[in-house]
Amino acid sequence: MRKIKVAPFMPTEVEVNEISANRAEIVAYPFESGYAVTLAHPLRRLILGSSIGYAPISIKxxxxxxxxxxxxxxxxxxxxxxxxxxNIRFKIKDESD
Incomplete structure (x- = not known):
């Protein structure tokens, strides 16, 4: 008979490596199989949604x-x-604009 787990593996190690002033690498492990992807998608959407920048969103x-x-x-x-x-990237010259 198979044993049923009550709780999945939760990350015990979290490393934050600052690459530059605007970039960082965050490593967390171990995860239960499939949980890393489940966590990564909403985290990616949160980071992209809250970042400041300009990009074309529609075209006619x-x-x-x-x-x-x-x-x-x-x-x-x-x-x-x-x-x-x-692929167009816009640069913000002045924060007040």
């Missing part, structure tokens, strides 16, 4: 009905253009 291209359209004069289709547009 005249003459494109959907993202798989081809536009005359563009070297790439709309889907590739959108993927490249997501």
């Amino acid at each position: 291209i005249e003459g494109a009905a959907h993202e798989f359209d081809n536009i005359r004069g563009m070297h790439e289709d709309v889907a590739v253009f959108i993927i490249n547009l997501k």
